[in-house]
Amino acid sequence: MQAPMRTMPKLTPAPAMPQAEEGDEIDLLELAGSLWRGKWVILATTFLALTIGAWYAYGVAVPKYAATSSLALQLRKEAVVDLESVVSGVSTETSSINTELEVIRSRGLLEKLVTQLDLTRDPEFNGALRPPSAVARLKGLLRGGDDPAPAPADAPPAPDDAITPEESEMIRTVGAVRRAISATNQRNTYIFNIGATTTDPLKSARIANALAALYIQDQIDVKFQATENAVSWLSERVVELEAELQQKQDLVKERRSSMDVSTVEALEALNQQQRAMGERLAEARLASAREEARLNTLQDLARNGSRAELVAGLDDPALTRLAARLAEGEAGAEDLFADRLALLTQEAENAAARQTQQTAALQASYDRLQTRFDTQSSAVIELQNLERDLNATRTLYETFLTRLKETSVQRGLQQADSRVLSAATPGHYVEPRKSRIMALAMLLGALLGSLIVLARQFLHQGYRTAETLAADTGLAVLGQIPKMPIRRRDQLIDYLNDKPTSPAIEAIRNLRTSVLLSNIDTPPQILLSASSLPGEGKTTQAISLAHNLAGLNKRVLLVEGDIRLRTLWQYFDIPDSRHGLIAAMTGEHDLSDLLLRDSRMDVDILLGEKTSANAADVFSSDRFRNFLEELRHHYDFIVIDTPPVLIVPDARIMSQFADAVVFSVAWDRTAKSQVTEAIRQFHSVNSRVTGLVLSQIDPKGMRRYGYGGKYGAYSSYGAKYYNT
Incomplete structure (x- = not known):
């Protein structure tokens, strides 16, 4: 079997995978096509929604009737007395009107309504009186039949020790009544509408009118109570202010009697006296400074100056004459000159001492006067504050006393701020709105169906058409093979022999033709069947392809390249x-x-074989390459079934020696990311995938997804060409 080795064909670089452009716009035609292909799903969900809507509108929903009572807000009313009311009426501001609307639906007012109409005995509002629903009975049966019925949906939490059963019943009933009551304001008017919606038209009117009457009475009660509270509070406050006024009057008298200066005028006179004393003190300080300077000058001249400077500086006539006699040399003149100088020095010292004593006396008088002024000023200011506080208290007392008298007059004169404009008449039918329910159900059904179709179309990761597979990978789709109707693997050969004109066999023939014509100049001899993962039809494809090639009277060898799992036998x-x-x-x-x-x-079969060596190393060896070259001289076609690409590297290694790589993609199952990664791995070893095969196609699924009328064997006009 030795033969010269055949030169392997040069592999061309694999084409780059197409990348999706960023910012792709939505294809409206594709979107419309997807919705059209899923029209039966949309119609089914629409019909189901209509059925549910009709069941609810005509069989489950309880008819409701609404009655409305109108109230008018009184903007003006005649005052009985010409005094400002202690309790003002309702403001016409929007916030005040909205507040009144909430008052109408308040729990306190609704409790009065429930008590007045005895609504706790009405099963419509007291869920505990209603018989259990079919759903509740079914739940009871599922629980064994002995468990108590569950609490109604509107029931509050289970009462504890602080809530009696009666209080719990009242809370539950008020909640139900509140949901049946509505309060609105007519736009740009001062008219309130009180509505009640129940299962009985007369009951609706009765509840609306009763609530309107209770609201008007509540306004009167609130005003009366507010007036009583105001009178009580004002009375207590007047008594307190009277006592406080008397106390402050006594305090002012006491302070005034204990003060020497009690008026601002007297305090100003004291201030004038203080300023005069300050001026005298300033003059005394100046004179004292002059005497001290004269003394210092005399002493300085006596110690350091000459006789002429001393005479000129002192400017004393006697001293000047003695200086002249001394200059003439008169005997005894020097002693007389010294005595006169000592006398002048003593006089200067005495004058400075007297002036210092006088200044100190004036300073002491000034300090006493300033202290007295400060003390009296603080006392006057405190007295003024007490008098202002007294006047404020007197004014407040007189105001409260006047308001107390006015409020006492208002007792029993309160009127409601609203009046009944029109009483409620028996209610009219309002729900359920059957036509609206049906239209909404149809719309929601169509929307739900559209969402299902679009989600199934655009969120699905598998491939359903060859066009999508080719567009995503950039590779040609060589064939589309339907799923063969066999239950066991050993039935495949019988199906290939017994159904030669079935769609699946015709698809295999189309695949055979595409593979052989993939390279016209050098038709492929070694064919590799690969896939991303197990169970994608690559083994079935390899066997079917070998079977079809043998039908051309060619020598065909089927090789099991998956020596790890070995399932070909x-x-x-x-x-x-x-x-x-x-x-x-x-x-x-x-x-x-x-x-x-x-x-x-009529095919030779070479099964795989377990080995202790690594399978990838076995297929990477020169021995395997040489073996394939030997097989080329003995067979026209060699079909190799390989392991999955994403699990082991065997297929990528064997692709180096193959002439064509046929890659299987399971219809509606193999994810796009898996196909992309598997092809990328072939490209990473510079191997070119010849083409793709969309395998295991479900014809019913194709028609279900709307593709049956577009692709040959799965279209209505293609059925006549096949014998299934």
């Missing part, structure tokens, strides 16, 4: 062999002894 009527591909590669056994034949198919 399960498809044939042959025993599992202990030796196979590995033994043939190593030459341990002759190839003719290892080849197997199924009587139903």
Whole structure:
């Protein structure tokens, strides 16, 4: 079997995977096409929604009747006395009107309504009196029939020790009545509408009129109570202010009697006296400074100056004459000059001392006068504050006393701020609005169906059409193979033989033609069948392709390249062999002894073989390459079934020696990311995927998704060409 090695065809670089452009716009035609293909789903959900809507509108919903009572807000009313009311009426501001609307639906007012009409005995508002619904009975049966019925939906939490059963019943009833009551304001008017919606038209009118009457009475009661509270409060406050006024009057008298200066005028006179004393003190300080300067000058001249400077500086006539006599040399003149100088010095010292004493006396008088002024000023200010506080208290007392008299006059004169404009008449039918429910149900059903169709179309990760597969991968789709109707693997060969004109077999023939014509100049001889993951139809494709190639009267060899799992023998009527591909590669056994034949198919079969060596290392060896080159001289076509690409690297390694790689993608199952990654792995070893096969197509599914009328074997006009 030795033969010259055949030169492998040069592999061209694999095309780059197309990248989706950023910012792709929504294809409205594709969107409309998806909705049209899912029209039956949309119609089904629309019909289901209409059925549910009709069941609710005509069979479940309880008819309701609404009655309305109108109240007019009184903007003006005649005053009985010409005095400002202690309790003002309702303001016409929007916030005040909205407040009144909430007062109408307040719990306190509704409790009075429930008590007046005895609504706790009405099953419509007291859910505990209603018989259990069908759903509640069903739940009771599911729980065993002995469990108590669940509390109604509007029931409050289970009462504790602080809430009696009667209070709990009242809370539950008030909540139900509140949901049946509405209060609105007519736009740009001062008219309130009180509405009640119940299952009885007369009951609705009765509740609306009763609530309007209670609201008007509540306004009167609130005003009367406010007046009583105001009188009580004003009375207490007047008594307190009277006592406080008397206390402050006594305090003012006491302070005035204890003060020397009690008026501002007297305080001003004291201030004038203080300023005069300050002026005298300033003059005395100036005179004292002059005497001190004269004394210092005399003493300085006596110590350091000459006789002429001393005479000129002192300017004393006697001293001047003695200086002249001394200059003439008169005897005894020097002693007289010294005595006169000492006398002048003593006089200057005495004058400075007297002036200092006078200044000190004036300073003491000024300090006493200033202290007295400060004391009297603080006392006058305090007295003024007390008098202002007294006047304020007197004014407040007189105001409260006047308001007390006015409020006492208002007793019993309160009027409501609203009046009944029109009483409620028996209610009119308001719900359920059957036509609206049906229209809304139809709209929601169509919307839900559209969402289901779009989600199934755009969120699904698998491939349903060859166009999408080719567009995403940039590779040609060589074939579309339907799912074959077999239950076990060993039924595949019988189906291939018994149904030669079935859509699946015709699809295999189309695949065979596409593969053989993929390279016209050098038709492929070694064909590799690959897929991303197990169960995507690559083994079925390899066997079917080998079967079809053998129908061309060609020598065909089917090789099991998946030596790890080894499942190929399960498809044939042959025993599992202990030796196979590995033994043939190593030459341990002759190839003719290892080849197997199924009587139903004219194809040589070489099964895989377990080995202790790593499978990737085995297929990477030169021995495997040489083995394939030998097989080329003995067979027209060699079909190799490989392991999944994303699980082990065997298929990528074997693709280096193959002439064509046929990649299977399971219809509506294999994710786009898996297909992209598997093709990328082939590209990473510079192997080119010849083409893709969309396998295991469900014809009913194609028609269900709206593609049946577009793709050959799955269209209505293609059925006449096939024999299933």
